[in-house]
Amino acid sequence: MLVKLWGVRGSTPVASPAVAGFGGNTPCVQVTGTDGTELILDAGTGIGALGEKIVGRSRRVHILLTHLHFDHIQGLMFFAPMFDSDAEVTVWGPPAAGHALRDRLARYISSPLSPIEIRDLDAKVAFVDTPREPWRIGDVEVRASLVAHRGPTLGYRLAEDGASLAYLPDHEPGLGQRLDAANARWISGHGLAQDASLLIHDAQYADDEYAAHRGFGHSSLSDALVFARRSRPRRLALFHHAPGHDDERLLALGAEAAARWSDLGGEATIEVAREGRAFDLSNEDDPGPLGRGFRGEREAHSG
Amino acid sequence: MAEADAVSEVPLELILARNLVSILSLAAFVVDSDGDVVFFNEAAAEVSGTRFEETGSLTRGEWNRELGPFDEHGRPIPYDELPLAIAAREGRPAYGRFHIRTDTGGLIEIEAGAVPLLGPDGYHGAMVVLWPLERTGQSTGAREG
Numbered sequence: 342m343l344v345k346l347w348g349v350r351g352s353t354p355v356a357s358p359a360v361a362g363f364g365g366n367t368p369c370v371q372v373t374g375t376d377g378t379e380l381i382l383d384a385g386t387g388i389g390a391l392g393e394k395i396v397g398r399s400r401r402v403h404i405l406l407t408h409l410h411f412d413h414i415q416g417l418m419f420f421a422p423m424f425d426s427d428a429e430v431t432v433w434g435p436p437a438a439g440h441a442l443r444d445r446l447a448r449y450i451s452s453p454l455s456p457i458e459i460r461d462l463d464a465k466v467a468f469v470d471t472p473r474e475p476w477r478i479g480d481v482e483v484r485a486s487l488v489a490h491r492g493p494t495l496g497y498r499l500a501e502d503g504a505s506l507a508y509l510p511d512h513e514p515g516l517g518q519r520l521d522a523a524n525a526r527w528i529s530g531h532g533l534a535q536d537a538s539l540l541i542h543d544a545q546y547a548d549d550e551y552a553a554h555r556g557f558g559h560s561s562l563s564d565a566l567v568f569a570r571r572s573r574p575r576r577l578a579l580f581h582h583a584p585g586h587d588d589e590r591l592l593a594l595g596a597e598a599a600a601r602w603s604d605l606g607g608e609a610t611i612e613v614a615r616e617g618r619a620f621d622l623s624n625e626d627d628p629g630p631l632g633r634g635f636r637g638e639r640e641a642h643s644g
Numbered sequence: 645m646a647e648a649d650a651v652s653e654v655p656l657e658l659i660l661a662r663n664l665v666s667i668l669s670l671a672a673f674v675v676d677s678d679g680d681v682v683f684f685n686e687a688a689a690e691v692s693g694t695r696f697e698e699t700g701s702l703t704r705g706e707w708n709r710e711l712g713p714f715d716e717h718g719r720p721i722p723y724d725e726l727p728l729a730i731a732a733r734e735g736r737p738a739y740g741r742f743h744i745r746t747d748t749g750g751l752i753e754i755e756a757g758a759v760p761l762l763g764p765d766g767y768h769g770a771m772v773v774l775w776p777l778e779r780t781g782q783s784t785g786a787r788e789g
Contacts, residue, residue, distance in 0.1 A: 470764075488656060489659070493764060518663050527659055529653075529656055533653070
């Protein structure tokens with residue numbers, strides 16, 4: 342299972358030389374199964390470049406939306422396969438009372454917010470509520486569960502051949518409880534993240550920023566690290582960077598995270614998620630972060 | 645870890661309800677879809693005289709044996725008549741008035757309101773708020789609902 346990050350920024354895209362290192366696109370993660378199955382986690386602005394790469398090549402694409410906040414769907418209308426009449430796109434998303442997924446997304450892909458209507462998409466597009474039980478897409482087992490964020494929001498776990506990806510880009514499990522002391526079964530998202538090969542997790546706020554944003558649905562760096570410590574993934578990628586965190590700030594936060602992680606006794610390798618980063622989860626020796634990657638980034642960006 | 649071995653997580657609706665109840669000064673508890681008490685807060689502990697940290701989760705039977713509820717004569721009230729059971733059965737908020745046993749062995753009259761925790765995929769349990777009437781001087785001795 343191959344994983345590639347196409348958008349790592351939270352809230353709103355940022356275009357500036359100051360964020361060129363980590364990237365300014367909002368969440369989008371490509372997952373390619375060993376049988377070639379293409380799954381895309383979230384449709385933030387990062388999906389635009391991904392679409393250009395796979396249009397005409399991948400006829401069947403599955404987009405798994407965690408939720409419908411704008412930073413996670415903004416790229417849908419700029420995803421080239423949506424306008425390829427030979428493409429079949431299945432959009433999965435969280436169930437919500439009262440309105441079908443297609444109708445909820447049509448609020449965005451419709452006038453006056455959009456020049457086209459959702460019915461005008463050329464591809465064969467299906468909109469499907471995620472089931473409660475795990476299901477398969479190709480050879481990949483997919484599991485979705487509601488997690489702590491504002492509004493119906495899913496976390497995902499994708500698994501294939503013993504490798505697994507846990508994706509919780511918008512997640513505030515520490516709201517109302519101490520993550521270091523809580524029973525693990527009572528921690529939002531724990532069941533998805535436990536022992537994953539790679540955990541991609543929300544770490545939007547520095548600790549000193551969190552107090553002013555408590556309840557917004559995102560994690561402080563400390564909570565992200567403690568959540569990971571409890572979940573024991575093999576690798577951790579800190580994700581959903583605040584728009585105001587430029588490369589310099591993210592490098593500083595990465596250094597702080599590495600030090601804190603060491604203090605926590607964490608065994609996973611950690612890194613600050615960066616656009617373009619790819620992981621081969623079927624390869625145990627993927628150098629990934631493991632500290633090395635982070636230092637490499639720091640050297641690259643400080644040069 | 646094989647995927648089949650993944651730890652089952654408590655539904656988010658219960659997690660958030662517990663987090664909310666845990667910080668309330670109003671006596672409240674949370675039950676799961678089986679009717680078992682999975683958490684009660686400090687204010688509820690003051691009413692019952694038993695702290696959650698001491699008991700942990702309680703099955704429906706254990707909770708009923710310890711606390712009740714009872715009618716004004718101390719007779720157990722059938723589960724199906726409780727607001728909690730109505731909330732679970734009918735998926736709507738429900739209200740009732742009855743007695744529970746305190747740690748001193750006496751009975752106090754309370755009002756209880758149950759809110760079903762209905763998520764997109766169904767019923768996960770309920771949040772129940774308790775209001776001791778005798779403490780507020782509102783006891784009427786009557787049982788309603």
